[in-house]
Amino acid sequence: MTDTEYMDHAEAALAAIEQACDRINDATDADIDNQRVGGMITMSFQNGSQLIVNLQKPLHEIWLAARSGGYHYRHDGRVWVDTKTGEEFFGNLSREASLQTGLALVFAAA
Structure with missing residues (x-):
């Protein structure tokens, strides 16, 4: 995969996350506070926990940091x-x- 292809797929994933947070906040009581800075999205929940999605450009990966651990995706x-x-x-x-909200939330690619 080229750097350009990676960035196209990665940016689409980040945009889908932002759109899902907006949709979830409009449709549920989840109240996800999501903030994007460059290639990182931090999602904060009412219970004080966070999920962090971060692009790892040199590796062509997306990383997810959660209470349950860290995950790397290609x-x-x-x-x-x-x-x-x-x-x-x-x-x-x-x-x-x-798990953070106690609600059945769905995130999906756009």
Whole structure:
């Protein structure tokens, strides 16, 4: 994957996260405070916890930091996949956000 292809996929993922936070905040009581600075999105929850999504440009990865640990994802040409477990990024993000809010939240690629 070229640097340009990586950035196209990565920026689309970050935009999808921002759009999902807006949609979730409009439709639920989750109240996710999301802030983006460059290639990083910090999602803060009412219980004081955070999820952090960060681009790792030199590695062509997206990293997710959560209470349960850190996850590294590479784009397989179709979706972002965890480098250790093979799990899909947006599925994991949905699970982690749901754990923080107690609500069934869904994040998905645009």
